[in-house]
Amino acid sequence: MSDGIRNAALADIAGLRARHASVFSPGVGGRAVGVLVIGVVVGLLVVAVVRLDFSLARMLSGIGELGRIVGHMIPPVPHSLPQAMLYLHALAETVAIAFLGTLFGALLAIPLALMAARNTTINWVVQFFARRSSDTIRSIDQLIWALIWVNVVGLGPFAGLLAVMTSDIGNLSKLFSEAIETADRKPVEGVTSTGGTKTLAIRFGIMPQVLPVIASQVLYFFESNTRSSTIIGIVGAGGIGLHLAEQIRTLEFQSVAFIILLILGAVIVIDFVSGLLRQAMTGKAQLTH
């Protein structure tokens, strides 16, 4: 039976070619675009390889060196128990930085998001400035914020906390204001129709809709901040990153491997816990809806 279809198709091959010309041979235009795109991609690749000093010799010796480093990492144990305790304390610091930074960042992002969202803002001037300040905060990297806060409150985890908080204000306020803008209008109209003020409309019309979304985004950011606050110590802003950078610079690769394993362990635990929390929350949200 399938032979019948095949034979029919083969018999009509000229007709098929005529009807679906673009399938059988993409036109000159399509090919030219393809060739052009590949040309640009490869051209830039060559420019990058030459300009950034890639060479086969360097790659080979680097890979050899890397192999030696990995060899030095085994077994991944620190020198002494006090040192291990020090790292554990730094890890606790890192988690605390991520937790408080995310929490305060989220708390400060909510008012900014309300000001930046189309349907809850006060007037267009406020909205404009709220959006631009959120954009500006977001365009500066967390590590740079850490450097700036170190100038203000000195070295230590507090600067890291403030850096995580600052960059979260930028990121979360954007996400929150998007969630607020897509909220259903009907509850707001309901509150307004019963004589509620704008504040009441936001509190009882919008907040119940967006809070579950906000909570789950905050949990995601807590996870990702645990990762990023492990490195914030590289610029002196507390946490395990300081030790990590120090041990790498002094070529103590056993301690380095131990610290990396600690970080991985902490990240896995936090992902698991926040997954449970998120499940609990979204489960509840489905019940109330």
Added chain:
Amino acid sequence: MTYALTRLPDAQLEPLQRAYAEAIAAKRRQTTLGGAILVAVIVISAYTAEVQLGTLFKNIGDFFNYFIRLFIFDSGPDAGRPAWTDVGEWFWGLRDWLSLLFDTILIAYLATLTGSVAAFFACFLAAKNLGPNPVLRGVVKRLFELCRTVPEIVFALIFVVAFGLGPVPGVLAIAIHTIGANGKLFTEVVENIDMKPVEGAIASGGTWAESIRFAVLPQVLSSFASYALLRFEINVRGASVMGFVGAGGIGQDLIEAIRKFYYTDVSAILLLVMVTVFLIDTGTQQLRHYLLGRDESR
């Protein structure tokens, strides 16, 4: 117009009200408990993270002063004047900075390209619907996880030791992170494809590779390109701080300016980075909309 509300007799009403009061009380208890736990965790974390609100309030002026000082010359013939009165002096290092910015973009480009290509080849092994071997699939998935959990700066620090200072370790670090991040996204795309074309290709005698080439690729290519472009945006930001650990790009001048308190240099470099990031974001967004739009119009 009045409505006559039926009121239940007290005997029936009372258990309902009691149940309501109990439900509310239970909810209150739960909220109080949750709040107490939250406060306890906050206090412990604040103690661990050495929160000093006093220092913050005392020095918060410095934070805002810092941004004001960024835009005022503090030495030279222009000392005390706002930076924008003498743009030539403000952007005195423009030539070097632009060259470093170009390096930064190239680092991000090379890392995104190599990382995405590697993720492209690996993702078919990790996808639930196409993976040839469950053990291999688990291994590839764990590798993706490892690549994206270790922050790229950590890879950069180690690679700087192995490959020497310069952009090479930066490219490798970002590329590894890209493999992890895009590998996961690519795998998810592949797992969500329509399997009918694959069945068609296999039914007509196609091998595994052929079924991927003719049945999977046409479905996933534009999503892949879109994710790769998105990753490029993220990697440009990442590459701009690679210089902090000696891994090339504009970061090395930026951290030097911040550490040595060359205030107007800091603002000049930050502005250049922000403009570059903005331009790249806008450009890739256009491209992504084009790609996804073309996909939908099919």
